Amino acid sequence: MIxxxxxxxxxxxxxxxxxxxxxxxxxxxxxxPIELIHALIDQGAKQLTVVSNNTGxxxxxxxxxxxxxxxxxxxxxxxxxxxSTVFPDLxxxxxxxxELVPQGTLAERIRAGGAGIPAFFTPTAVGTPLAQxxxxxxxxxxxxxxxxxxxxxxxLIKGRRAxxxxxxxxxxxxxxxxxxxxTAAGITVVQVAEVVDAGQLDAESIVxxxxxxxxxxxxxxxxxxxxxxxxxxxYP
Amino acid sequence: xxxxxxxxxxxxGWSRDDIARxxxxxxxxxxxxxxxxxxPELVARFxxxxxxxxxxxxNGLLGMGPSPAVGAGDPELINAGKRQVTMMPxxxxxxxxxxxxxxxxxxxxxxxxxxxxxxxxxxxxxxxxGEADAIPAVGGAMDLVAGVRxxxxxxxxxxxxxxxxxVGECTYPLTGxxxxxxxxxxxxxxxxxxxxxxxxxxxxxxxxxxxxxxxGATLLPPTTRAAAV
Numbered sequence: 001m002i003x004x005x006x007x008x009x010x011x012x013x014x015x016x017x018x019x020x021x022x023x024x025x026x027x028x029x030x031x032x033p034i035e036l037i038h039a040l041i042d043q044g045a046k047q048l049t050v051v052s053n054n055t056g057x058x059x060x061x062x063x064x065x066x067x068x069x070x071x072x073x074x075x076x077x078x079x080x081x082x083x084s085t086v087f088p089d090l091x092x093x094x095x096x097x098x099e100l101v102p103q104g105t106l107a108e109r110i111r112a113g114g115a116g117i118p119a120f121f122t123p124t125a126v127g128t129p130l131a132q133x134x135x136x137x138x139x140x141x142x143x144x145x146x147x148x149x150x151x152x153x154x155x156l157i158k159g160r161r162a163x164x165x166x167x168x169x170x171x172x173x174x175x176x177x178x179x180x181x182x183t184a185a186g187i188t189v190v191q192v193a194e195v196v197d198a199g200q201l202d203a204e205s206i207v208x209x210x211x212x213x214x215x216x217x218x219x220x221x222x223x224x225x226x227x228x229x230x231x232x233x234x235y236p
Numbered sequence: 237x238x239x240x241x242x243x244x245x246x247x248x249g250w251s252r253d254d255i256a257r258x259x260x261x262x263x264x265x266x267x268x269x270x271x272x273x274x275x276p277e278l279v280a281r282f283x284x285x286x287x288x289x290x291x292x293x294x295n296g297l298l299g300m301g302p303s304p305a306v307g308a309g310d311p312e313l314i315n316a317g318k319r320q321v322t323m324m325p326x327x328x329x330x331x332x333x334x335x336x337x338x339x340x341x342x343x344x345x346x347x348x349x350x351x352x353x354x355x356x357x358x359x360x361x362x363x364x365x366g367e368a369d370a371i372p373a374v375g376g377a378m379d380l381v382a383g384v385r386x387x388x389x390x391x392x393x394x395x396x397x398x399x400x401x402x403v404g405e406c407t408y409p410l411t412g413x414x415x416x417x418x419x420x421x422x423x424x425x426x427x428x429x430x431x432x433x434x435x436x437x438x439x440x441x442x443x444x445x446x447x448x449x450x451x452g453a454t455l456l457p458p459t460t461r462a463a464a465v
Contacts, residue, residue: 027295027332028318029311053332080373081318088371100372103294104336104379111333124340124382127359127413130374172329173296174312179331207331224311 004166005195006215009039012189016045016154019072023110023150023181024052024062025157028081029225031174033158033191034061036217038235040156041065047072051110051152053103053177055079055087058229063087064236071096075150077103083229100130105147107180112149114183114212119148155185158222159208162192163199166213167206175207182212189215193222248446249393249422249439257282258437259348259390259420267345268292268338270380273317276348276390290326292344294376296335299327316376339376340383347384349377351391351419353406356453358416358428360389361408374411381412393421394450402426402433403452423447431456 006012013036016022022040026032041064048071055074056063063086065071074096079087090096101109102124112120121144125131135146157178159168168190170178182188190208195218250258256278263269263279265287271277280302283289291300293315300315301322309320338344353361360381363374381387394400402419418436419426424447425436434456438444448455 028314030295030314030318031312078373078375080371091371092369098372100374102374102378103332103376104340104383107332107336108340122340122382125378125412126382128378128410129364130378170329172310172313172323173293175329175331176296177332180333226311 002198003164004210004213004216005164006217009035009191009217009219010042012036012215012217013039013043013154013156016040016043018045019047020045020153021049021051021151023152023155023177023185024050025155025176025178025181026062027053027173027176029057030172031158031170031176031178032061032225033156034223034225034228035219036156036158036189036191037061037065041068041070041236046070049073049075051075051106051150051181053077053106054081055084057081057084057225059084059086059234060228061225061235064234066090066096069095073097073099075099075101075106077101077106102130107177109147109150110177110180110184113151114180117149119146121146150184152181152185153187155181155188157181157188157190159190159192161194161196161201162190162213162216163196163201163210164216165198166190166210166216167201168192168208168213169201169205170207179208182208187214188212189217191217191219191222193220194218249442251422253278253282254439255390255420255422258425259388260284262388262418263287263289263346266290268298268343269346269348270294270339270344270384272347272349272377272380275350277317279348279390292335292338293321294335294339294380296330296332297321297323297327298330298338299324301327336376336379339379342383342385344384346386346388347380348388348390349380351389351401352408353401353403354389354391354416354419354428355403355406356428356432358414359406360387360411360416361406362411364409366409377411381415386417387415389416389419391419391421393423393447400450400452423450426455429456434458
């Protein structure tokens with residue numbers, strides 16, 4: 001019988017080594033796998049490269065991982081939030097490297113990485129500082145820039161519900177980067193609020209097929225970043 | 237459902253709401269539209285009676301509705317500005333790769349964005365002032381201008397400090413090159429043409445010379461043809 005459940009977030013992230021590349025799902029707080037990130041902080045891996053759309057809020061979740069000094073480099077489209085100084089402070093002190101990527105290029109680089117496509121051309125960012133130093137080529141009248149697929153050692157994402165085979169469905173706009181990230185890592189870990197037996201999800205409605213998922217962690221009542229921040233929480 | 241307007245009448249030309257109202261007139265019924273964060277979001281309030289637009293938000297929702305009632309929101313139902321929104325009947329959720337396939341694949345009809353500067357060639361700068369200690373952040377702006385069929389800019393004609401925003405050449409880092417189709421400001425509606433800026437319409441009480449003095453490149457006067465576009 002196939003059962004991808006792992007007991008506890010700590011066990012699910014225990015083998016992430018120093019220097020690993022880790023994709024972390026979420027757009028702002030929507031879809032951020034806070035319990036998995038906090039387990040990664042507890043675990044202690046450092047010199048990480050984090051691929052994520054943002055850099056977190058307050059001093060919980062992704063911002064707390066940065067604050068703990070575990071991240072060497074961030075690959076990201078929007079590392080700015082109204083209520084966090086963690087990333088800006090580290091960046092200005094030169095303690096974290098930033099690779100800024102247009103959001104659609106980031107999504108496509110992850111998708112390409114997961115689909116075995118090493119690189120692709122796109123017109124996005126041509127004529128801007130983000131295309132400087134990259135290979136350019138015309139397709140007809142359209143000038144394009146070469147962008148490379150991204151693969152990670154681990155992906156950490158949040159779903160709404162999974163079955164024991166690792167098929168996943170999501171909640172509203174919390175889906176965001178999770179499906180492409182699930183495809184692009186050596187080990188994909190999904191935290192979900194509900195786990196059901198294989199056969200209990202509607203096969204027509206599955207968003208991430210189980211082949212992309214290695215470990216499922218049951219987190220029945222996931223914390224919400226904005227609620228933690230409103231309560232003045234910090235992690236650890 | 238919507239907060240009361242904080243708009244104040246403009247001393248000269250159109251107010252912020254007026255600009256949004258004017259822009260909304262130019263969006264056909266049934267268009268798939270992405271409204272940028274901030275002032276461009278105002279456009280949704282002024283869609284003429286009888287037209288339905290379908291709003292795309294790049295974090296993964298087509299069929300976005302207005303803000304929820306107080307206490308009725310879902311922190312995982314948000315827009316690209318990370319504010320809570322609602323969904324309309326017929327809405328759909330999708331992942332980021334699919335969302336940007338809509339944008340980059342030319343499936344969206346219109347993108348409405350703010351601007352720091354627009355050049356007479358249609359170059360747009362709207363993501364960075366290039367200051368050394370600023371944290372660079374781009375989000376989906378470069379994808380939107382590269383992929384969406386038409387790009388409208390909604391902006392004040394000059395900054396609060398009186399600096400021109402419609403210029404010969406952008407001095408800030410670009411978001412995209414030759415990407416803007418039309419600019420809506422407090423003073424005028426201006427098309428980007430192969431010959432440069434062409435005024436389509438002047439705000440009430442504003443004359444051509446007044447706008448030219450506040451524009452960093454030659455303005456072409458309205459033509460009957462341009463006004464009809």
